[in-house]
Each structure stands twice: as structure tokens, then as C-alpha cells.
Amino acid sequence: MNLSRITVKPRIRNSHESVDLGLIMAKSWWKPLYLSWFIPAFIFYCMLSIIFYEDNWLALLLTWWLKPLWDRAPLYIASRKLFNDDVSVKEIIKALPKIYSTDIFAWLLWRRFSFTRSFDMPVTVLEAQKHSQRRKRLDTLHQGSSNAASWLTVVCVHLEAIVSMGILGLLMLLIPEEVDVNLMSMMIDKTFIVDFLTNFLTFLSMTLIAPFYTMAGFSLYINRRIKLEAWDIEIRFRNLADTHARKLNFAAVCFIFISFFSISTFSNDVYADDVYVNDVNVRTSAPLTPESSKVMIDDILKGEDFHKKKKISGWRLKDMEKEKSDDEVPQWLIFIIELLESLFGDTDDTEKSKGYTFANLLEMLLWLTLAFSLVYLVYRILKYLDVISPTSKNAEADSVVAPDVLFGLDVRKDSIPVNVIEQTMSLWNKGQHREAIGLLYRSTLSLLIHRFLFEFYHGCTEQECSDIVQQSDNKALKEFVVHITSIWQQIAYAHSIPAEQQIKSLCSQWSEVSNNEK
Amino acid sequence: MNEQTPNSELNIDVIHASISTLQNTINQVLIGQEKVVTQILIALLSNGHVLVEGVPGLGKTLLIRILSTCIDGTFKRIQFTPDLMPADITGHAFFDMKEATFRIRKGPIFTNFLLADEINRSPAKTQAALLEVMQDRQVTLDGETQAIPKPFMVLATQNPIEQEGTYPLPEAELDRFLMKIFIDFPSYEDEIKLTELVCKNYSDDPLKSKSISPILNASQIIQLQNQLTGIVVDDEIMKYAVRLVRATRENTAIIQGASPRACIGLIRCARAHALINKRNFVLPDDVKAVALPVMRHRISLSADVEIDGVTTDDILNKILETVDAPRI
Numbered sequence: 118m119n120l121s122r123i124t125v126k127p128r129i130r131n132s133h134e135s136v137d138l139g140l141i142m143a144k145s146w147w148k149p150l151y152l153s154w155f156i157p158a159f160i161f162y163c164m165l166s167i168i169f170y171e172d173n174w175l176a177l178l179l180t181w182w183l184k185p186l187w188d189r190a191p192l193y194i195a196s197r198k199l200f201n202d203d204v205s206v207k208e209i210i211k212a213l214p215k216i217y218s219t220d221i222f223a224w225l226l227w228r229r230f231s232f233t234r235s236f237d238m239p240v241t242v243l244e245a246q247k248h249s250q251r252r253k254r255l256d257t258l259h260q261g262s263s264n265a266a267s268w269l270t271v272v273c274v275h276l277e278a279i280v281s282m283g284i285l286g287l288l289m290l291l292i293p294e295e296v297d298v299n300l301m302s303m304m305i306d307k308t309f310i311v312d313f314l315t316n317f318l319t320f321l322s323m324t325l326i327a328p329f330y331t332m333a334g335f336s337l338y339i340n341r342r343i344k345l346e347a348w349d350i351e352i353r354f355r356n357l358a359d360t361h362a363r364k365l366n367f368a369a370v371c372f373i374f375i376s377f378f379s380i381s382t383f384s385n386d387v388y389a390d391d392v393y394v395n396d397v398n399v400r401t402s403a404p405l406t407p408e409s410s411k412v413m414i415d416d417i418l419k420g421e422d423f424h425k426k427k428k429i430s431g432w433r434l435k436d437m438e439k440e441k442s443d444d445e446v447p448q449w450l451i452f453i454i455e456l457l458e459s460l461f462g463d464t465d466d467t468e469k470s471k472g473y474t475f476a477n478l479l480e481m482l483l484w485l486t487l488a489f490s491l492v493y494l495v496y497r498i499l500k501y502l503d504v505i506s507p508t509s510k511n512a513e514a515d516s517v518v519a520p521d522v523l524f525g526l527d528v529r530k531d532s533i534p535v536n537v538i539e540q541t542m543s544l545w546n547k548g549q550h551r552e553a554i555g556l557l558y559r560s561t562l563s564l565l566i567h568r569f570l571f572e573f574y575h576g577c578t579e580q581e582c583s584d585i586v587q588q589s590d591n592k593a594l595k596e597f598v599v600h601i602t603s604i605w606q607q608i609a610y611a612h613s614i615p616a617e618q619q620i621k622s623l624c625s626q627w628s629e630v631s632n633n634e635k
Numbered sequence: 636m637n638e639q640t641p642n643s644e645l646n647i648d649v650i651h652a653s654i655s656t657l658q659n660t661i662n663q664v665l666i667g668q669e670k671v672v673t674q675i676l677i678a679l680l681s682n683g684h685v686l687v688e689g690v691p692g693l694g695k696t697l698l699i700r701i702l703s704t705c706i707d708g709t710f711k712r713i714q715f716t717p718d719l720m721p722a723d724i725t726g727h728a729f730f731d732m733k734e735a736t737f738r739i740r741k742g743p744i745f746t747n748f749l750l751a752d753e754i755n756r757s758p759a760k761t762q763a764a765l766l767e768v769m770q771d772r773q774v775t776l777d778g779e780t781q782a783i784p785k786p787f788m789v790l791a792t793q794n795p796i797e798q799e800g801t802y803p804l805p806e807a808e809l810d811r812f813l814m815k816i817f818i819d820f821p822s823y824e825d826e827i828k829l830t831e832l833v834c835k836n837y838s839d840d841p842l843k844s845k846s847i848s849p850i851l852n853a854s855q856i857i858q859l860q861n862q863l864t865g866i867v868v869d870d871e872i873m874k875y876a877v878r879l880v881r882a883t884r885e886n887t888a889i890i891q892g893a894s895p896r897a898c899i900g901l902i903r904c905a906r907a908h909a910l911i912n913k914r915n916f917v918l919p920d921d922v923k924a925v926a927l928p929v930m931r932h933r934i935s936l937s938a939d940v941e942i943d944g945v946t947t948d949d950i951l952n953k954i955l956e957t958v959d960a961p962r963i
Contacts, residue, residue: 301944576956578919609961610869611916 120352122201127349130340132265139336143329146198150328153190153209158183162320168498171309175497177316181323185224185234188331189216189242195335196243216242220251227483233259235334236266262341266334273330281322285315528563537631538624550614557623558605561598564631569594579606597626650859651913654680657850658911661701664847665694666829667821673911674816674928675702675790680907682860683813683900684769684789686754686804686932693818695792699750706856707849708747709784715757717800721764728777739776744768747784747853751791755801762808765789769811786856806891806935813900814925815932866906867916871961876901876922882954883930888940889950893933900929919960927951 120127125138143150158180165176190209193216197204220241231237237255240246246254292298303311343349417423454475534540537560544553558579565571565586573582583602587595601623604615654676661672671687675698678685687695696712703710713724726742743749744765754762768774769789774781791812793801809815821829851859877898884892902917904925909917931947940950 299944301942305943574956575959576923576954578923578960580918580920581960606918607916610872610918611867611914612869 120200120348120355123348123352124199124201125339127343127352129344129349132262132337132340135336135340136265136269136333138340139333140329142195142199142336143332146195147328149194149198149204150191150332151324153194154187154327154331155324157190157213158187158320158324166313172497173309173313173316177319180320182225182229184323184327185229185238186217186221188235188238188327189219191328191331192238192242192335195332196239199339219245220247226487227480232267232270233263233334235269235330236262236337238331239335239338257345258338258341262337266337269330269333269337273326273333277319277322277326280325281315281319284318284322288314288318528559528566530563530567533560533563538628541620541624545617545620551608553620554601554605554608554615554623557627558601560631561601561627565598568631593626594630597623597630600626647910647913647915650862650910653851653855654859654911657705660705660847660850661698664701665698666832667825668694668698668818671698671816671818674814674925676911677904677907677925678814679786679788679856680859680863680910681813681900681903682786682788683903684791684811686809686812686815687790687792687818688795688815689792689818690794690796690820693820695790695818696750696752699748699790701847703748704847705850706747706786707852708786708856710748710750711743711746712750712752713743714752715754715761717756717758719757719761721761724761724764725768725774726776726781737777739779739781741776741781742774744774745781745783747786747788749787749789751789753793754791755793755804758802759805762802762804766808766811769808784853786853786860809932810894810896812932813904814928816928863903863906863910865915866909868902868906869917869961872905872917872919872922873902875919875958875961876905878958879922879926879954880930882958883934883951886950886954888937888945889934890937891935893930897930897933901925904929923955923960926955 125142130138161183162176162180165179166173169175190213193212194204194209224238224241228234228237236258240251240254240258244254289300534556537557541553541557544550544556562573562582565582566573569586569589569591571582571585571589573585577585579602583598586598589595604619604623607613607615658672658676662669665672675685679702689695699712700710702708713719722742724742725744726740728737728739730736731738751765768783768787772783772785772787774783789812793804820826879901880893880895880897883889883897886892901922905917905921908921908924909915912921914921927948930951934947934950936945936947936950
């Protein structure tokens with residue numbers, strides 16, 4: 118880092134000016150910054166889109182989750198360009214593994230939702246600070262700048278949403294009126310194309326905002342360093358030093374030249390020692406000791422220059438919120454911390470220990486969340502790759518809970534008598550024709566639902582049930598269902614009693630179908 | 636349990652044959668609208684009126700003309716406009732100067748088949764002229780009640796797209812239509828057939844290119860309408876129809892459910908549907924088949940549901956799926 122080569126004017130700026138500077142930097146170096154963000158993110162997104170072909174949202178979510186990684190390459194490029202140092206593609210590619218791997222887990226897990234990500238990232242990527250050093254460094258850097266960095270994140274999140282909705286709205290406006298598209302239902306019942314399109318637009322809006330976000334955060338970081346390390350002063354001194362050095366060089370040349378002539382032309386002796394002595398006498402009458410210096414300093418401090426008093430009157434805002442909140446620690450927080458202390462057995466009642474206990478709990482929660490997310494991710498991947506045992510589908514089918522009541526009929530297995538044919542014939546012989554065929558029809562429905570796993574909805578008529586059964590490959594079953602449906606419709610709705618022979622034929626078909634396996 | 640048994644006097648084969656001939660003849664001229672033709676015949680057999688919704692040029696006028704030709708009845712057409720007056724529809728009394736008496740001039744309503752074209756173009760005052768005639772089949776002119784020829788059927792049309800300058804039909808009038816039918820564009824193949832039929836003949840009128848002779852006369856139609864009562868309807872079917880109608884009143888997406896007239900309409904239409912399908916008894920499937928055209932104009936959806944783009948047919952289909960079909 119050569120401060121004298123810095124490409125921006127090193128002065129202390131307020132937060133807004135810093136963010137402005139970041140945006141200007143993003144605009145100036147747009148192409149390398151954008152491409153370094155977009156290319157790896159796009160490749161990753163495409164790969165995931167292929168893997169999670171049906172649930173494209175997962176590809177978008179994971180790409181979004183890895184944003185702390187994608188932000189790093191633009192940051193690296195900007196840090197080089199800031200000091201007028203051109204960076205080649207080869208160099209970037211070479212540096213990428215190191216850039217991406219630094220503190221990767223922390224950034225993708227508990228720091229993923231950090232509001233000050235853009236501001237903190239340079240500490241990881243450029244300073245390579247880790248653990249306690251990083252924490253100390255951030256404590257110093259955050260003073261007075263973290264608020265702006267947090268708001269920057271909030272604003273950029275909203276901008277992303279607005280841009281993606283804007284692009285979507287624009288596309289919708291471009292659909293001609295003649296094309297009959299129900300946009301509302303398209304958005305509600307997302308088809309694959311709509312789903313894919315909205316996800317891709319969201320991804321595009323992410324890529325558009327990200328370089329600006331990264332640069333604005335970087336600019337805030339640089340501004341803070343200018344303030345802390347007095348880069349502006351240092352650079353001014355360096356400039357002064359350069360100017361003096363040039364003057365001295367010139368003076369030295371002049372001196373040699375003049376000396377050369379003066380030695381030969383003039384013979385005046387110069388008593389340098391006397392001059393020196395005189396000069397010293399003027400400055401100090403006695404040798405300086407620490408004690409005498411202290412006395413002198415005290416004298417100077419007592420002087421009039423240090424005791425001038427001015428009365429200035431004006432208006433300023435009172436910090437009402439701060440006054441109020443200073444003495445108010447919420448009771449529930451105290452309770453939780455005390456509870457945690459008792460749980461973790463830490464008896465040291467200091468603020469520091471409270472903080473650590475709370476942090477421990479948070480860490481534990483985060484690890485649990487991570488573990489859960491990983492398990493879920495593995496499950497989803499296995500499901501997509503269809504690695505889950507092939508029998509699972511059958512198991513799933515078997516596990517479908519068959520309804521107890523359908524069409525207002527009791528279709529439970531238990532409600533069907535064991536000897537259906539005997540009971541049917543018995544009812545038929547007693548002259549209860551409708552009841553007899555009704556029993557056989559209800560038994561058929563129960564058989565279709567429980568044995569053959571047909572799914573009927575509540576509004577299905579007999580004919581619709583029969584039509585559903587016609588889609589199966591079981592020829593005997595299809596014929597039987599058509600037959601019994603027809604006879605049932607005749608007796609139930611036409612009130613015409615079928616011949617006994619037909620009932621006997623039905624019973625024999627029932628035996629055949631019910632004894633056959635699926 | 637309903638003890639009604641199939642009417643032995645009802646010769647289902649003969650009736651079905653004549654209806655089938657009528658259906659086929661209309662389908663030969665009006666190509667690609669088989670479903671609409673069936674629904675119109677259901678309405679005709681049920682002695683009801685039909686509201687047809689569809690864009691212009693789909694053969695609505697042609698349909699009613701063929702119907703009147705096949706049935707040997709009279710056909711009149713009224714183009715509803717904003718300045719149409721009730722007397723232009725029903726007729727009016729005027730003073731005959733020569734004979735110094737009041738005379739009645741009957742309006743176009745006195746016909747067997749009336750095409751009320753673009754009915755929603757006229758204000759409610761004019762639309763209300765149809766209320767009496769549609770319900771009671773009579774017209775009151777100058778204090779005297781005039782009977783309408785039988786059979787009488789109003790086939791009203793409205794355009795679903797162009798809503799500017801239209802007057803939505805009041806609920807009381809909508810309820811008087813037995814069915815609301817959607818007429819849609821024919822399929823690609825049917826449209827080719829239709830274009831060929833018109834273009835290969837010298838006349839632009841498909842009706843003129845086919846020599847159609849009357850298949851049924853007015854009295855036969857009335858007879859068929861009367862025979863419809865002989866179609867067996869089980870109690871469970873009645874209950875099913877009532878359950879369906881009542882479900883429209885309990886659905887949160889519907890602010891106004893169907894009236895009891897819908898129950899009656901469902902059963903009448905289901906009977907006609909059964910007859911067309913050569914059955915002398917009604918199945919739940921018959922009720923289902925006519926449920927949408929019978930109920931879709933009798934319900935009003937809530938504003939939020941309409942904003943979401945949900946149609947009355949969507950809601951009715953859900954109701955049909957969830958209401959238990961009759962069993963045992």
C-alpha cells in the first residue's frame with residue numbers, strides 16, 4: 118500500500134460523502150467489479166438451477182446465501198485500483214482461492230446476517246484479521262461508522278427488491294393487451310417458467326446492486342482508516358517531504374557550484390563555532406533537564422494564551438433518547454442473563470461474563486440451526502437425486518391414509534362384513550334388493566380405496582368413480598366396476614330391480630376381484 | 636324413499652330418436668358448437684330461457700334461426716339499444732282514427748323463439764319488459780293480458796368483452812334465465828369445416844345452403860316438455876341438488892348464493908339431460924353436467940375473490956368437488 122499513489126483525495130468525509138465516493142468508485146471501475154461479482158455467482162447459480170431443476174428457488178437462495186463470497190473479488194480489485202495498481206485477470210484468478218477461503222465459515226454462518234457486512238469485509242479480505250484481533254480491530258473501526266454501514270445494508274436490501282419488482286413490472290407492461298394472460302393467477306400458481314423467470318430477475322437485481330453496496334461499504338471503511346491513521350496528514354507530510362527533497366537537491370547543486378567559485382575568488386573566513394554558540398545562547402540559557410522542562414511547560418500553560426475564555430450561545434438538540442435509555446435495562450433481559458448464569462454455573466457477576474454467556478447461547482443456537490440446515494439440505498439433494506431407496510415410493514403410497522368416510526358412506530375396512538356375498542344374497546332373498554346391492558357396492562368402494570388405493574374426492578359420482586377405475590390395467594376389476602355401477606344406478610335412481618341372475622353374476626365377479634391381488 | 640317408477644308410457648327410444656335428429660341437424664349447420672347445442676336443447680325441453688355469453692360472430696343468431704326452422708316455429712330478433720323502449724318489445728295500444736277505436740299492436744315478443752341480441756345494451760327499464768313474459772308467458776298490454784305462443788323461448792346474448800355503455804342485468808332478470816351458456820370459438824378443424832361450408836356455396840348464409848325441413852312441430856315440443864316429468868328423479872338426487880344450491884350460500888367467496896329457483900332449474904335440466912342421453916331416470920352426473928350453466932349466473936362473488944381473478948365457474952367446480960354425491 119503506497120499512500121502517495123492513492124487515487125482519491127484523502128480527506129475526512131462524513132458518512133454520506135463516503136457512500137457517494139463508494140458509488141463513484143463503483144461507476145468508475147464498473148466493468149471489472151461487476152464481472153468479478155457476476156461471473157462466479159452466475160456459474161454457481163446456473164449449476165444449482167440444473168441440480169434443483171424443479172425447485173429453482175433453492176438455487177436462488179443458495180446463491181444469495183453466498184453473497185459474502187461474491188463480494189470479495191470486487192473488494193480485492195477496488196483495493197488495488199484505489200492505489201493506482203492495475204490488476205490483471207490472471208492475478209485475480211490466482212488470488213481468488215485465498216480471498217474466498219479466508220474466514221469462510223464464519224461469514225457464511227453467524228456473520229451472514231451482519232448488517233455491517235460491507236464495512237467489515239475489508240478487515241477479513243484485505244487485512245486478513247481473525248478471531249480476537251479482528252474483534253478488536255472492528256471495535257475500533259466501528260466507532261461512529263457502523264450506523265451508516267447498517268443503514269447502507271437496509272437501503273440496498275430495499276433497492277434490490279424494488280429493482281427486481283421493477284424489472285418484473287416492466288416485462289409485464291411489455292405483454293401486449295391482446296395476449297390473454299392472467300398475471301395474478303400466474304403469480305399465485307407459479308408455473309416452472311414463471312418461477313424460473315422471477316428467480317432469475319431477482320438474481321439479476323442482486324448482481325446490479327452488489328458492486329455498489331460493496332464499494333459504498335469499502336469507502337466507509339477507507340474513510341474510517343483515513344480518520345484513524347491520519348492518511349491525509351501523512352500524505353501531506355510526504356508531499357512536503359518530496360517538495361523539500363527537491364528543493365534541497367537544487368540547493369545542494371547551487372551550493373557546490375557557488376562554493377567552487379567562492380573558494381577561488383573570495384578568501385573571507387567564516388567563524389561557524391561562534392555563530393553556533395551565539396545561537397545556543399539565545400535559545401537556552403541553561404541545560405534542559407526533565408524537571409526544568411516541566412517547570413517551563415507549567416509556566417507556559419499558566420500563561421494567558423491557555424486561559425482565554427469565550428462565551429458562545431446557540432441552539433443544539435438534546436439527546437433525549439440516550440438520556441432515557443441509559444438507566445433502563447429491560448427486566449426480561451436481566452432475568453434471562455441471570456438464568457443463563459445459573460445454567461452455565463458462572464458466578465462472576467460482571468457485564469463481561471453476562472455478554473459471554475449470552476454469546477455462548479447464541480452460538481449454540483447458530484450451530485443447531487446450521488446442523489438442521491445441513492440435514493435438510495442433504496435430504497433435499499438426496500430426494501432430487503432420487504437416491505432415497507426405491508421402495509420408499511411404495512412405502513409412501515402405502516402410508517397414504519385412506520379415508521374412513523367418503524361420499525357420506527362408511528368405507529372403513531371394519532365396516533364391511535367378512536362374508537359379503539352371503540350377506541348380499543341373504544338380503545336379496547329377504548326382498549331387500551336395494552340394501553343387498555348397496556352392501557355389495559359399498560364393499561366394492563372400500564375395496565377400491567383400501568386394496569387398490571384409488572383416490573376419490575368427496576363429490577365423485579358413481580360414474581366418475583367408475584371412470585377413474587377404468588384408468589387401471591386390471592381388466593377384471595374394470596369390468597366388474599362397470600357392471601356393478603350400472604346395476605347400482607338402475608336400482609338406486611331408476612328404481613328398477615335387476616334380475617337375480619345378474620346379482621349372482623355380480624357376486625361371482627366380486628369373489629374373483631376381491632381374492633385377486635393387486 | 637321416492638316411489639316413482641319409470642313411466643311405461645314414455646317411449647324413450649322414440650323421443651331420443653327425434654331429439655337426436657334435431658341435435659344432428661343443428662350441428663350440421665352450426666359447426667363446432669355441439670356442447671352449446673346440447674345445452675340449448677336442454678333449456679328448450681325444460682321450457683326455460685337462455686342467456687348466451689360470447690363474442691360476436693359465433694353463430695348465436697344462426698343457432699336460433701335453425702332451431703325455429705327445425706321446430707317449425709316463428710322467430711323474431713330484437714337488437715337491444717340504449718334508446719329501446721319497453722313498448723318496442725311488448726307492443727302497445729294506439730288509437731285508430733278511421734275506426735275511432737283503440738287497437739293493440741303486438742310487439743316482437745309474440746313469437747316462439749326470441750333472440751334478444753346484446754340485452755345488456757338497454758337500460759333496466761327496457762330489460763324489465765321481459766320479466767313478465769319470461770316468468771308467466773304472458774304480456775299485459777293496455778290492461779289486458781295477452782298469451783304468448785307456445786313454446787316460447789328467449790335466447791338473450793351479451794358480449795363479455797365490451798362493457799362500456801352497458802347495463803348489467805338485474806338479479807331478478809338473471810334468475811329468470813334457466814341457463815347461462817358460454818359460447819366459445821370453434822376448434823381449428825371445425826373452423827375449417829365451417830369456412831368451407833360457407834365459401835364453397837354461393838350463399839353466405841349456411842342455413843340457405845342446407846335444405847332443412849321441420850323435424851318437430853310446436854305441439855310435439857310441448858308434448859316433449861310435458862313428458863319430461865315422467866323422468867324418474869330419486870329423493871337423493873333432489874337432496875343432492877338442494878345441497879349443491881345451499882353450498883353456494885355457505886361459501887365465503889360468494890356474497891349472494893343461488894335461489895331456490897336454482898334447485899328447480901337443476902332438476903328440470905337434469906331430467907332433460909337424462910332424456911337426451913336416452914335414460915328415463917336422472918343420475919347425479921346429470922345434475923353435475925348442468926350445474927354450471929344453471930347456477931353460474933345466480934351467484935355473485937365477493938370483491939376480493941373477483942380481484943384475485945377467480946371466476947364463478949372455479950368456485951362452482953370446487954363446490955361440485957366437495958359436496959358429497961348421493962349414495963345408498
